[in-house]
Amino acid sequence: MRFLLIVILLGCVISASAQSPSNPGKISGTIVDSTSAKAVPYATVALLDGTRLITGTTTDGAGAFIMPSLPLGSFQLKLSFVGYQSKTLPLQLTATQPTLDLGTVTLSVEGKTLGEVNVTGQKALIEDKGDRLVYNTEKDISNAGGTAVDVLRKVPMLTVDLNGNVSMRGNSNLKVLINGKPSAMMARNLADALRQMPANTIKSVEVITSPGAKYDAEGAAGVINIITKKALQGFNGSVNATAGNFNNSVGTNLNLRKKKLGVALSANLYNYRNINESIARRTSLQNGVPTSFLTQQNQMDNWGVGGYGEMSADYDFDSTSRINFAANVWGGNFPNNSTSTVQLTDPSGRELQAFRNNIQFRNPYGNGQLDLGYTKTFKRPTGVSSDREFSLLTQFSRMPDNYFYDTDRYSITGELLLYRERSTNYSRNKEYTVQADYTHPFAKRGLKDTTTFTLEVGAKTILRDIGSEFRVEQSADGRQPFVANPALSNDFGYTQLIYSGYASMRMETKRGWSLNAGARLEHTGIRADFITTQTKFSTDYQNLIPSLTLSKKIKQQTVKVSYTQRITRPLIWFLNPWVNAADPKNINVGNPYLNPELMHATELSHSITTKKGMSVNSSLYWRQTDNAIEYLSTVDTAGVSTNSPRNIAQRKAYGLNINLSGQPNKDWNLSGGIDGRYVSLNSPALQQSNSGLIWSFNLNSTYKLPRNYTLQVNGNYGTGWVSLQGNSTGWLWYGISAKREFWDKKASLTLGLNNPFARGFTQVNRQEAPSFVAENRWSIINRSARLTFEWRFGQMTAGGGKQSKKISNDDRGR
Numbered sequence: 001m002r003f004l005l006i007v008i009l010l011g012c013v014i015s016a017s018a019q020s021p022s023n024p025g026k027i028s029g030t031i032v033d034s035t036s037a038k039a040v041p042y043a044t045v046a047l048l049d050g051t052r053l054i055t056g057t058t059t060d061g062a063g064a065f066i067m068p069s070l071p072l073g074s075f076q077l078k079l080s081f082v083g084y085q086s087k088t089l090p091l092q093l094t095a096t097q098p099t100l101d102l103g104t105v106t107l108s109v110e111g112k113t114l115g116e117v118n119v120t121g122q123k124a125l126i127e128d129k130g131d132r133l134v135y136n137t138e139k140d141i142s143n144a145g146g147t148a149v150d151v152l153r154k155v156p157m158l159t160v161d162l163n164g165n166v167s168m169r170g171n172s173n174l175k176v177l178i179n180g181k182p183s184a185m186m187a188r189n190l191a192d193a194l195r196q197m198p199a200n201t202i203k204s205v206e207v208i209t210s211p212g213a214k215y216d217a218e219g220a221a222g223v224i225n226i227i228t229k230k231a232l233q234g235f236n237g238s239v240n241a242t243a244g245n246f247n248n249s250v251g252t253n254l255n256l257r258k259k260k261l262g263v264a265l266s267a268n269l270y271n272y273r274n275i276n277e278s279i280a281r282r283t284s285l286q287n288g289v290p291t292s293f294l295t296q297q298n299q300m301d302n303w304g305v306g307g308y309g310e311m312s313a314d315y316d317f318d319s320t321s322r323i324n325f326a327a328n329v330w331g332g333n334f335p336n337n338s339t340s341t342v343q344l345t346d347p348s349g350r351e352l353q354a355f356r357n358n359i360q361f362r363n364p365y366g367n368g369q370l371d372l373g374y375t376k377t378f379k380r381p382t383g384v385s386s387d388r389e390f391s392l393l394t395q396f397s398r399m400p401d402n403y404f405y406d407t408d409r410y411s412i413t414g415e416l417l418l419y420r421e422r423s424t425n426y427s428r429n430k431e432y433t434v435q436a437d438y439t440h441p442f443a444k445r446g447l448k449d450t451t452t453f454t455l456e457v458g459a460k461t462i463l464r465d466i467g468s469e470f471r472v473e474q475s476a477d478g479r480q481p482f483v484a485n486p487a488l489s490n491d492f493g494y495t496q497l498i499y500s501g502y503a504s505m506r507m508e509t510k511r512g513w514s515l516n517a518g519a520r521l522e523h524t525g526i527r528a529d530f531i532t533t534q535t536k537f538s539t540d541y542q543n544l545i546p547s548l549t550l551s552k553k554i555k556q557q558t559v560k561v562s563y564t565q566r567i568t569r570p571l572i573w574f575l576n577p578w579v580n581a582a583d584p585k586n587i588n589v590g591n592p593y594l595n596p597e598l599m600h601a602t603e604l605s606h607s608i609t610t611k612k613g614m615s616v617n618s619s620l621y622w623r624q625t626d627n628a629i630e631y632l633s634t635v636d637t638a639g640v641s642t643n644s645p646r647n648i649a650q651r652k653a654y655g656l657n658i659n660l661s662g663q664p665n666k667d668w669n670l671s672g673g674i675d676g677r678y679v680s681l682n683s684p685a686l687q688q689s690n691s692g693l694i695w696s697f698n699l700n701s702t703y704k705l706p707r708n709y710t711l712q713v714n715g716n717y718g719t720g721w722v723s724l725q726g727n728s729t730g731w732l733w734y735g736i737s738a739k740r741e742f743w744d745k746k747a748s749l750t751l752g753l754n755n756p757f758a759r760g761f762t763q764v765n766r767q768e769a770p771s772f773v774a775e776n777r778w779s780i781i782n783r784s785a786r787l788t789f790e791w792r793f794g795q796m797t798a799g800g801g802k803q804s805k806k807i808s809n810d811d812r813g814r
Helices: 002-017 148-152 184-188 190-195
Strands: 025-033 044-049 052-058 064-070 073-080 087-093 099-107 126-128 133-135 158-160 166-168 175-178 202-208 223-228 234-244 247-258 261-286 289-316 321-333 338-345 351-362 364-378 388-400 403-411 417-445 450-475 490-509 513-530 535-554 557-568 586-589 597-609 615-626 629-635 641-647 650-665 668-683 688-705 709-718 726-728 731-742 747-754 760-769 772-781 784-794
Touching: 025 087, 044 064, 052 064, 073 099, 087 099, 148 158, 148 190, 148 202, 247 784, 261 629, 629 760, 629 772, 688 726, 731 760
Parallel strands: 025 099, 175 223, 586 641
Antiparallel strands: 025 064, 044 052, 044 073, 073 087, 126 133, 133 202, 158 166, 202 223, 234 247, 234 784, 247 261, 261 289, 261 772, 289 321, 289 338, 321 364, 338 351, 351 403, 364 388, 388 417, 403 417, 417 450, 450 490, 490 513, 513 535, 535 557, 557 597, 597 615, 615 650, 629 641, 650 668, 668 688, 688 709, 709 731, 726 760, 731 747, 747 784, 760 772
């Protein structure tokens, strides 16, 4: 209630301070060819104040344009298009004449008339936006028919291993947003969620290594923002279908925008396959002496199925007010069935235990999310190019995430049933969020320079209501009725309440200096209740998170230094005390007593763009995470391993990252990057430490051929990873793709091959602790082929209005 009162008061103060409800200016017109009098579609229209850009747009398919919400004053309107001479028109907007209809404006062709103009320039695959690096997925044909995992494999500064686990500069504690807002699907298990998101829906991916105070403090490594495809104005849509030995899907997108109203619908059904084989050997130790040897072989081959649908709508009451609503649902089932043979022997070689285990593991999941927001803009201050803006956003989501397994244990040589166990875990996460933000730009003129400032303030509250009910039933000989095991059953309740507020100031000068400084205060209250055992605990903590970024632009170069802190709150994925004992020799369990991580991040970066369009981005970075969360294993005297997340003392990383992108010629697009870092982990309490040098490399090359053909090759390699208890060997992933466009480039057919020259890839993981040493050699079968058809219809034009805002719970999950 206190938070809601603060939001209401903040909105009243901001509304009362508005001197004018809107910028009253408006310019419209139609651009035509001076010779043929035909419309010039997609021409650029820019409004300038001297050399400073005020705003801009493009003409629609009929050559028409509208520029609303303009300040009053004297300006120049510049009209331009490839193959035509640019035209500049002086004009003035006054209080007595704030609206100008220019009627028909003609553009003349260049000095000589061309029979045909082919536009060969294209948007770069990798772009540096100062505070973020952008990978333009639409320009990468190898993504067709794939998933978000295939997309992220080629994004600079990201590493994706063979299991689909994502890390940024070696740290997996990152936050993934969808269109600037969280998706509960990404909170349950990031690797699984990314495999379920079709690449066809993704427009671009933004990588933010040093988020400012406006972002939630969560996300130790940084933030990944996945931007999906959206319409601008008019009606358009697409249908796509993919067939392959590992991926199959069918989907559609429909978009409609007419003046004040916009509606978008999307839906997709898919399935995907996961095959891997492994052999694990583990030695149990007691005071450094071996007590038993375990050998375990596993095989799995599973098809996961699922789908999603989303509807979004927004309505502009006028040029300054917008309300937006969105509803989406995800759902599916991810099986993880496997067959394993287990042999346990003593140091003399005598067999202690031998059996075959059949596991039927199911993970039916779902998510429903509602967003409702209101955005209001006010009169633009003199000398700045953006509006004052207030937004009030709300969000509700509910995510059931259930786990069931049935384990049947047989004799290793026959079909004699020895033991049966079944378990159910019903878990859920209901989340309520309210957020208010205000942005106030202003300018200050000096003797030699004009400095623009942007003040951002806001408040937010999140309530998470989490629950988990788990039961285990056992049949001792496999034939007797199932009997409940109270020791492995419980009802768990967990609530998390977060209050936060932030303030930041961004300063930019015409001499190329930029400073962004801010701070965010977050208070977290946690209440946990083991209902069955009547055990409770609670904790409260607060964090003041500073952020500072200073940059200087010198011609085509930018130098930047930044510092920030980040926190990682343990999620239900880590906290859920449900015991997964489907594999009786390898048990997984959550830890409800985890504490949050706190990370310090410093970065020095440099970027340069040559006159020929080559871009080079490099950075030196340092990360120190206190109270770091790591999954750790312990092995008991019976040779049973228990794997659970725990807080260790410290994780450090010192690294260098370099990324290059460019076009050697008009048809060839080339990009690549390398990241090297030294990682050090230390836990005095556990008397363990580990360190090592890790590096990864990626390369992406696209070539456009005649007759609308395109070829692409891509690959990435990593040397593995380092954890507190072990390390792994390296891994390799590569792909070849070919695309053919037809039907006036409204349709395309793409053939994609992943790892075509080998059935799979083998990786070795080694672990060591006082109670055991282990080696796991596993192979993921990833040779695959897929064929994707896509057809686009309708017309997308510029002028879609403001972009809707939604809640962005950056702290929700990975």
